[in-house]
Amino acid sequence: MKGVDHLAHERNKTEFDVDAMKIVWAGSRHAFELSDRMARLVASDPAFQKDGRIRLGRKELFKNTLRKAAHAWKRILELHLTEEEAGWLRNFVDEPSFTDLHWGMFVPAIKGQGTDEQQQKWLPLAYKMQIIGSYAQTELGHGSNVQGLETTATFDPETDEFVIHSPTLTSSKWWPGGLGKVSTHAIVYARLITNGQEHGVHGFIVQLRSLDDHMPIPGITIGDIGMKFGNGAYNTMDNGVLTFDHIRIPRNQMLMRVLQVTREGKCVKSNVPRQLIYGTMVFVRQTIVADASTALARAVCIATRYSAVRRQFGSQDGGMETQVIDYKTQQSRLFPLLASAYAFRFVGEWLKWLYTDVTQRLQANDFSILPEAHACTAGLKSLTTTATADAIEECRKLCGGHGYLCASGLPELFAVYVPACTYEGDNVVLLLQVARFLMKTVSQLGSGKKPVGTTAYLGRVQDLLQCCCDVQTAEDWLKPSVVLEAFEARSARMCVARAQNLSKFENPEDGFAELSADLVEASVAHCQLIVVSKFIDKLQQDIPGKGVNRQLQNLCYIYALNLLHKYLGDFLSTGCITPKQASLANDQLRSLYSQIRPNAIALVDAFNYTDHYLGSVLGRYDGNVYPKLYEEAWKDPLNDSVVPDGYHEYIHPMLKQQLRNARL
Numbered sequence: 001m002k003g004v005d006h007l008a009h010e011r012n013k014t015e016f017d018v019d020a021m022k023i024v025w026a027g028s029r030h031a032f033e034l035s036d037r038m039a040r041l042v043a044s045d046p047a048f049q050k051d052g053r054i055r056l057g058r059k060e061l062f063k064n065t066l067r068k069a070a071h072a073w074k075r076i077l078e079l080h081l082t083e084e085e086a087g088w089l090r091n092f093v094d095e096p097s098f099t100d101l102h103w104g105m106f107v108p109a110i111k112g113q114g115t116d117e118q119q120q121k122w123l124p125l126a127y128k129m130q131i132i133g134s135y136a137q138t139e140l141g142h143g144s145n146v147q148g149l150e151t152t153a154t155f156d157p158e159t160d161e162f163v164i165h166s167p168t169l170t171s172s173k174w175w176p177g178g179l180g181k182v183s184t185h186a187i188v189y190a191r192l193i194t195n196g197q198e199h200g201v202h203g204f205i206v207q208l209r210s211l212d213d214h215m216p217i218p219g220i221t222i223g224d225i226g227m228k229f230g231n232g233a234y235n236t237m238d239n240g241v242l243t244f245d246h247i248r249i250p251r252n253q254m255l256m257r258v259l260q261v262t263r264e265g266k267c268v269k270s271n272v273p274r275q276l277i278y279g280t281m282v283f284v285r286q287t288i289v290a291d292a293s294t295a296l297a298r299a300v301c302i303a304t305r306y307s308a309v310r311r312q313f314g315s316q317d318g319g320m321e322t323q324v325i326d327y328k329t330q331q332s333r334l335f336p337l338l339a340s341a342y343a344f345r346f347v348g349e350w351l352k353w354l355y356t357d358v359t360q361r362l363q364a365n366d367f368s369i370l371p372e373a374h375a376c377t378a379g380l381k382s383l384t385t386t387a388t389a390d391a392i393e394e395c396r397k398l399c400g401g402h403g404y405l406c407a408s409g410l411p412e413l414f415a416v417y418v419p420a421c422t423y424e425g426d427n428v429v430l431l432l433q434v435a436r437f438l439m440k441t442v443s444q445l446g447s448g449k450k451p452v453g454t455t456a457y458l459g460r461v462q463d464l465l466q467c468c469c470d471v472q473t474a475e476d477w478l479k480p481s482v483v484l485e486a487f488e489a490r491s492a493r494m495c496v497a498r499a500q501n502l503s504k505f506e507n508p509e510d511g512f513a514e515l516s517a518d519l520v521e522a523s524v525a526h527c528q529l530i531v532v533s534k535f536i537d538k539l540q541q542d543i544p545g546k547g548v549n550r551q552l553q554n555l556c557y558i559y560a561l562n563l564l565h566k567y568l569g570d571f572l573s574t575g576c577i578t579p580k581q582a583s584l585a586n587d588q589l590r591s592l593y594s595q596i597r598p599n600a601i602a603l604v605d606a607f608n609y610t611d612h613y614l615g616s617v618l619g620r621y622d623g624n625v626y627p628k629l630y631e632e633a634w635k636d637p638l639n640d641s642v643v644p645d646g647y648h649e650y651i652h653p654m655l656k657q658q659l660r661n662a663r664l
């Protein structure tokens with residue numbers, strides 16, 4: 001049987017309506033139609049082809065990205081694409097570029113932190129790309145610790161200007177995307193100083209380059225920070241270094257929604273909390289969660305299709321060998337990743353809803369939900385990006401040797417994805433923020449303050465501390481209430497245990513530092529509970545399509561029971577389940593793998609990824625892996641000549657030398 005026939009055969013086994021699942025995956029019929037249209041538009045445009053990208057040198061690669069960005073912008077204008085359509089287009093072009101920072105951070109920072117006047121002045125320029133912006137927060141010496149930034153913005157009342165200055169080497173801005181070679185402007189984060197007093201870190205709109213000849217403004221030193229991990233990958237982005245030598249900007253270029261500086265240099269606080277200065281990060285962390293499911297689904301799609309094409313061992317009488325997807329070990333590694341892709345999709349959808357809700361409340365001056373929004377975006381960003389980066393690498397291993405070839409698409413996907421564990425907040429640093437939020441919530445339980453939202457379960461902490469799981473058969477693990485209670489009890493017990501340990505310290509900050517590794521574990525448990533509970537919520541919705549809900553149920557339980565198996569120590573040590581119940585969960589998990597098996601190919605087809613977007617010979621829709629892999633090998637520049645360059649200088653003399661030695 002050929003690879004092509006394998007996948008056709010697999011598709012015949014499907015037990016659910018794939019088209020209906022495509023709509024569930026996309027979020028709505030509208031989103032499906034729109035993303036499908038944009039995917040095809042990109043795939044059919046030769047200007048967006050990405051073959052051979054990994055072989056380009058840095059300069060060529062970067063110029064190629066500039067060309068694609070300019071072409072994308074032209075198409076956006078020609079076709080009058082909406083912001084939503086342009087977002088999909090950017091996704092399928094699949095090449096990190098300065099436009100991400102312009103649209104993803106520069107524009108949102110002005111919207112979130114600028115006054116109405118500032119928005120009126122700067123947004124039209126940014127929307128038309130008459131200026132190109134970057135987000136310059138991180139410095140050589142400080143990234144995670146935003147309060148530790150060193151760049152200064154000192155108000156000069158004589159001229160009504162701020163003087164932006166980099167006082168030390170470590171205060172050089174370092175990392176901002178789009179900054180190195182493209183941006184004309186940036187939101188620069190700096191310590192505000194007026195009348196000799198410091199007022200914390202704030203954002204300032206600073207012009208970096210001339211709009212006529214692109215030369216840096218005098219006093220500004222600017223460039224690219226150098227090659228990053230992997231070929232192609234994130235090297236399409238010009239992450240930059242920037243220093244200021246007493247650069248002057250008008251007073252009205254400080255983003256003043258949180259704090260105003262008057263003509264006299266007086267600081268006037270608005271009713272908006274200081275944390276809104278971090279608002280752009282909250283926005284982007286939310287988008288990163290949605291993107292995690294996209295990247296994970298891509299890796300899983302490649303590994304699943306290839307696992308159905310690949311055969312090893314088990315041939316009887318010269319018959320066909322076993323498809324590797326039929327090995328239980330392959331299933332136990334692959335199917336939880338498939339389930340995670342769906343789980344992250346739904347939690348991403350929910351987080352988008354939460355973010356929209358928060359934005360509306362902020363506009364109505366209701367800031368009560370801000371801590372919850374911060375904890376959810378920080379925690380879920382950390383959980384989903386860590387899991388996705390690990391999963392891409394696991395998918396590479398699931399594809400055996402061929403997974404290591406760039407033609408599999410997995411090395412580049414890993415290289416481009418893995419910095420998501422660091423940017424927009426290092427994942428451990430973010431989990432520590434969640435831990436602070438959880439410990440605060442637990443400490444307030446005694447005062448009668450009822451926790452709400454994702455921590456509402458902590459309001460039932462007494463019950464959860466005592467509850468005993470009543471699972472008696474493997475099928476009992478297929479009840480949403482049972483699974484939810486096990487995850488709630490585990491998380492509640494871990495939080496309470498950490499809070500009790502913290503209370504033993506005289507100084508809570510010393511306790512927090514000493515117990516930080518344990519606290520991070522409690523944060524992970526809490527975030528996993530959120531993902532499980534949002535998946536269960538999704539199952540309660542009326543989902544049309546034959547067999548679709550059944551598949552989603554199977555995936556939901558695979559996600560939850562695999563976590564239970566992986567983090568068994570937590571569940572057993574907090575006493576919410578017994579070893580016998582854990583063993584039953586594992587029995588159920590194996591049964592679920594068997595039920596998912598005939599639907600696996602259709603479940604990845606439901607992602608609706610084009611071959612262009614997947615960029616993988618192993619993940620081709622038609623399964624025609626071997627002939628294409630063979631063809632691909634011959635495209636390598638090393639195969640341009642039969643005898644390689646360097647033969648006459650190095651190989652030939654060596655061979656002759658050996659010959660002489662042998663004669664001696």
Ligand SMILES: CCCCCCCC/C=C\CCCCCCCCCCCCC/C=C/C(=O)SCCNC(=O)CCNC(=O)[C@H](O)C(C)(C)COP(=O)(O)OP(=O)(O)OC[C@H]1O[C@@H](n2cnc3c(N)ncnc32)[C@H](O)[C@@H]1OP(=O)(O)O
Nearest residue numbers: 069072086087090097103104144146275278374423424425
């Ligand atoms: C070629 C193709 C082209 C196609 C073109 C097509 C055109 C495109 C058109 C349209 C397309 C749209 C495109 C959109 C693209 C979107 C993609 C976006 C991609 C982005 C790429 C990312 C690049 C990376 C960027 C960055 O990394 S920016 C820098 C990020 N830096 C960080 O994250 C730093 C992490 N550190 C912190 O956040 C903080 O320092 C801290 C760790 C939170 C600690 O802060 P500190 O003030 O010291 O806090 P505490 O004392 O601990 O807390 C005080 C208080 O505040 C609360 N808090 C903290 N943070 C927040 C917050 N964010 N929100 C709310 N509240 C917060 C904290 O809980 C405390 O509260 P309490 O006092 O109540 O306890």
Ligand SMILES: Cc1cc2nc3c(=O)[nH]c(=O)nc-3n(C[C@H](O)[C@H](O)[C@H](O)COP(=O)(O)OP(=O)(O)OC[C@H]3O[C@@H](n4cnc5c(N)ncnc54)[C@H](O)[C@@H]3O)c2cc1C
Nearest residue numbers: 135136137138142143144175176177419422423424425428
């Ligand atoms: C590809 C990429 C693109 C980026 N783009 C931008 C951009 O556009 N704009 C921008 O401003 N920045 C950008 N950044 C910078 C990014 O936001 C920072 O790198 C990130 O916030 C982490 O900070 P750091 O590098 O200072 O790490 P560090 O904080 O130095 O982390 C080093 C180690 O210390 C640990 N650590 C740090 N603090 C603590 C703590 N309190 N407790 C326990 N452990 C701790 C971390 O877990 C980590 O293991 C980008 C980074 C990358 C990699």
